[in-house]
Amino acid sequence: MAAMASTNTPGDALPARRLPMPSRNPLPLSSGQESQVRELYHARVRGHCAAEIKLFAECAMGRTVTAPFKCRAQNRAMNTCMVAHATPAEQDAAREEWFATRMERAREREKREERRKEQEKFHREWWGLPIEDRDGEKGKDVVRRAERVGGFAARNDDGQLSKDRHR
Template sequence: MAAVPPPMPPSAPVPLPSSDASTMNSDEMLPMPSRNPIPLSASQEAQVRDIYYARVRRQCADEIKAFADCALGRTFSVPFACREPHRIMNSCMKSHATPSEYDAAREEWFAQRLQRQKEREKKARRKAEQEAFLREWWGLPEKDREVAQREMEKLKRGERIGGFPAANRPRIEEEASKR
């Protein structure tokens, strides 16, 4: 089982995986926005938690496998027959489920920003190609070029971190201009 590298220092850039997951390209680096907590949306926090749980499970894979092997083919007797493997598995997971591991998962999530953006762009291009094909196939009018261009520009914008501001909240610029 491979050891997980320790979290990087605050000023170090976070390496980003290239489009090929097996190789790392050192040219694609984004700095970690801040070591301070940046508010993420609920879905973004869920993605960070998924990475965190996967990292903890990866570190305790042997213990989890031992418990699963013990529990295989059992129903009511699992708590009694597999008490020791279960205790070992839980203690391993508790020892690795630390705030520093959560911070490392959060840094990994930030490191994957460019990869997620490329995947979104690829998916949107594919969708646009399919829509154009279907419009041609069924003889429907072409989509307005301005609308298509706005959609592509929207995709090129980076992932927003921290959610969206409230629509009815006064902006700082507006308050300054009123004075």
């Protein structure tokens, strides 16, 4: 195998070949996490080439079919810049940045969950649910009940008035 490391005897002049060094962050991530790292990587590359992207966008503004022909030089400059900065080192830097900001993302998730709970509490108070019915299955059942429109409730199969149309 050519890719495998070979052993050399002391008399050989050629150095031993090795596999390339893997990423500095070899921890496997879920597909969602990998997509976040990829988005961060692409944003970093676009950040390096912002000037070239802006020139191409200005040239292509107002053009449709003719943009590839009229803006060929700007397109090549933009692509050259992006290819030059789209390196494994940049991927590693994006991954390191993702790991560095994971505590911040956890705090943001906690804030979003706290906000969701506050909104749910407000919703229950707004609709006038009694305090004992605001939490648990009983409170959810009150929320699910059908509204009475026009002041008349639906009748059951027995002919009695029913407060709940869904049962």
